[in-house]
Amino acid sequence: MASWSENPILKVEHLTMRFGGLVAIDDLSFDVGRGDITALIGPNGAGKTTVFNCITGFYKPTEGRLKLRHHDGDTFLLERMPDFKIARHAKVARTFQNIRLFGGMTVLENLMVAQHNPLMHASAFSFAGIFSLPRFRNAEAKAVERATYWLEHVNLIDRADDPASDLPYGAQRRLEIARAMCTGPELLCLDEPAAGLNPRESAELNKLLRYIGANHETSILLIEHDMSVVMEISDHVVVLDYGEKISDGNPEKVKNDPAVIAAYLGVDDEEVETVEQEVGV
Amino acid sequence: MAATTENRVIASLKDSLISAVIAFALFGPIVGLKTETEPGGLALSAHFGTVGVIVAIVFVGRLLLNLLVWKADRPITRGLSGLIPAQTSLGGFGKFVAPVALLFALIFPFLPITDRYILDLSVLVLTYVMLGWGLNIVVGLAGLLDLGYVAFYAVGAYSYALLSTKFFPMLVEMGYVGGGIMDWAFWICLPLAGILAAFWGIILGFPVLRLRGDYLAIVTLAFGEIVRIVLLNWYWFTGGPDGISRIPRPSFFGIPFSRGEGGFADTFNLDYSSMQRIVFFYYLILALALLTNLVTLRLRRLPIGRAWEALREDEIACRSLGINTTNTKLTAFAIGAMFGGFAGSFFATRQGFISPESFTFIESAVILAIVVLGGLGSQIGVVIAAVVMIGGFEIFRQAEEFRMLIFGLLMVFIMVWRPRGLISSRKPSIGLHSRKAIGAENVAQGQG
Incomplete structure (x- = not known):
């Protein structure tokens, strides 16, 4: 059993979100470890922000359960709460992809x-x-x-x-x-915090996130495209593609997962066949 | 060079000719043909001479504009743009002007230039200042466009009128209270009218919670009309178009402004004068308006006021921070409406007679224009705009039918000069080291 499943702050169970006929998230389950920095990655349109919007109550999930447990034991079922109550009572804070100050x-x-x-x-x-x-x-x-x-x-x-x-x-x-x-959040959800930052600013961001993780009772869930951020600071990486989880583990494991390489990092045209064979498509 | 000049003249002629044809098509039927009643029916009479003159004016005017302004190397209007004052931030303006204006307002009734007409006019101006400040909470701070603000003014006025002419006399008749209550009617009804108006503010607030922008404007506009039409048609209760008359005048805290024993003049050993009541009205509305201002300024620095402004800036971010946007919007509507209700009861007691005609859409439009012209969210801006709009409207009274035209031009000019209102900067509600004014270009106007 992975360390993040022992005492998770958030358990996402069978989360499904449909917009009409479009399935944005399909039966997604993962755990966010307490005190961890968890990264949610995937190609554009994989459904990462939709997951965030479900967790923070901006969307009502079609199916599934989002169970959040505070460090003092209070438990909240986020799929049943309106957005402002999730922020107020369940103590989930978020930032936005397009900054909303x-x-x-x-x-x-x-x-x-x-x-x-x-x-x-x-x-x-x-x-x-x-x-x-x-x-x-x-x-x-x-x-x-x-x-x-x-x-x-x-x-x-x-x-x-x-x-x-x-x-x-x-x-x-x-x-x-x-x-x-x-x-004063228990769970901090960051939607692409490093987007548009230069390398120095990225490094400062890493430092800030580490500081938060070390000194506050706050677990961090982040969406990120910048691999230098993801691989350096996250304890746990969940990879989405077309609304489904294709990999889940520590950064080292995910980095070497051929499914992730094929889906997310992309491959050269010549290599497509080899990779497809490896993955078994 | 000669060729280009020639081209320019030909192009101008062509353009003017097209304009003349359009003018002919437009004015030909409208001005050229006129129906006249004759025995046995209507007859058409032609006025093509007038049409000819109009078309000639359009042709020549367009040609001159083309040659001298639009297509000229040196437009003759070039010097004009320098006449428009540059955009300046009037940020520190309020700090200096507000105390002076307040002092002036306090001594105003005793200035030698003040006669009855001017004092009556300033009472009217102050009523609009108060309404502007009340609406400023909803539009300026919370960013919710309310085109039906007059509804709350009407609710306040009718609350006071109905309570004091029907309900209180009934209580006296049934022996629950003594007749002395009538001297206090205004002071008891004022808070009641405010509460009732706030209640109606919440009633309006609920259906419009999810609306933004144009849709919000339309629904609030409809709400204003609904209130007026109900007042007009609910004959047995509101008196319909006859209105309510003989509304009790306010007392000086229990002492009526009447001639003879026990009246205001008698009690304070003064000679009786009808001016005393008007001066009292003046100070009453001044106090009410200042109360509105004080509460607004105080609320702005409290969490609720900051939440209003945050709502104007970004509603989604507000929800992500755990702010209950429903309650926040409803309190903005309710508190704005409450001050509208206070102003309404004042209006009823001053006029002594109210009817639905006083609460038409144009009132809402004037109040909103005051807020927009003054600068959304600016308290001192509202005062200036109210003085300019209501006072200015009176100054142009001699111009009769042209005054709307002058007025419209003035507003267009101000909006061109200062598109975000006279005072458009925003003062932060709290500062760590200093509180610097924030320029209008940063401040959102709200999507509603």
Whole structure:
């Protein structure tokens, strides 16, 4: 039994998603290990983002079960919850392939919006907030402290008061991760976090993700095309093609799996036949 | 060189000729033929002379424009573009202007230039400032386009009118409360009207939760009309087109503005003057408007206000952060509607008479125009826009039928000059070191 199946934070069981006649995900099962960095890879159109949208509640899966267990034992069936409750109660945070920041708000404001629910609770539905009671002031100070912590770790503390849309692309990606982390997630889902980053920024991202894994009770599930990121930091790789799982294992195993090489990394035209024979197509 | 000039003249002539033909086709039947009543039926009379003049104007005008502006090497309008002031960010503007404007508003009734007409007009302007601030919560902060805001104004006005003319007298008659309650009617009904309007805000909010953009605009527009038409047709309850008259005037916290013993003038040893009530109306609406402003400014810095603005920026990102967008939208509608309801009760008590005619679509359009012209989300912008729009409309009263035209041109000019409204920058709700204004180019307008 692989290490990620012993005490998984998320068990995806027989997940199927159909859009009309199109089967985007077909009977997909895999485990996301607690404290692991799990990568979900596959060629374009393999259904990776659809899996993400099912986990975070933006799609309702046609069939299957998504069972999430917190480190304190609370269990949630994600397929039955609406999206905002998945983020609020099941503590699953996500980032988006096309960055979705609040562009007209400052970097700090973005991180404050992420802490909406605890702050809303402290403001007693705005009544304590309107009169600026100490209870709310303390909560706000704490929220700023938390935001500052993450800004320091994503290297954006100097840009805290700038509008988010003024940041360069790589910084926006980091801010989106910081914003997701401000919700205090158990599972962090990153949709192509390294897309459009230069090698130096990629390396910084690896460092950040390792830091999160080591210092917080947060497991990471990421979709990525950049193999340098995937192979370097992930503990566990799941490979999708046409909505089906074609490989599952540690990076070393997946890298040498001929099915993966054929489907994902691609082969030269001359080699197609040999590879097809090996795979048995 | 000569050849190109010749070509240009020929092209201009050709273009003008085409325009003239189009003008003839358009104006020929519309202006050229006129029906006149004659004994035994209608008769057509021809006015081709007028058509000829119109077509000639189009031809010559087009030719001149072609030769001098569009196809000229040196357009004679070149100097004009310099006349339009450059786009400047009026970010720090509010900080300086707001206290001055507030001080001016406070002493305004006692200035020597203030007569009854001007004071009445400023009460009207302040009503629109308050409505603009109320709508600003929905449109400017939450980014939800609401074309039926007047519905909440109507709900507030009718709540106050019905409670004070029907419900309270009934309670007095049945002996549940003493007659003295009538002096306090306004102060009791004001919060009730706000609550009822907020309730209707939520009622409207539910069906439009899933709508965006044009669809949201259409449904809110329809809601405004539904409320007006119900008020018009529910005769036994609302009085239909007759409206509700003899709505009680507000008291100075229990002291009525009446002549004689126990009245305001008598109590404070003043000479009776009808101006006292108008001055009181002025301060009442000023206080209500400032309350709206204060609450809005405070809410903007609370999690709920930040959630509204985040909703305007990106709804999907909001949901991914665990924000209940349904509740967030409903609170925006409810709080915006509540202030509309307050303004409505003020309107009812000031006029003393209301009918559905006061709550037509054009009111919604004017309020929305104030918000858009002032700059979505800007509080001081709304004030300037309300003064310009409502005050300006009065100034052009002598121009009669031309005032709509002047007004339209003015709005086109402002929108060309500042497409995002007079004050388009956004002040962050919180800052780590400083709070710098954010330019309009970064701020989303909301998809709804």
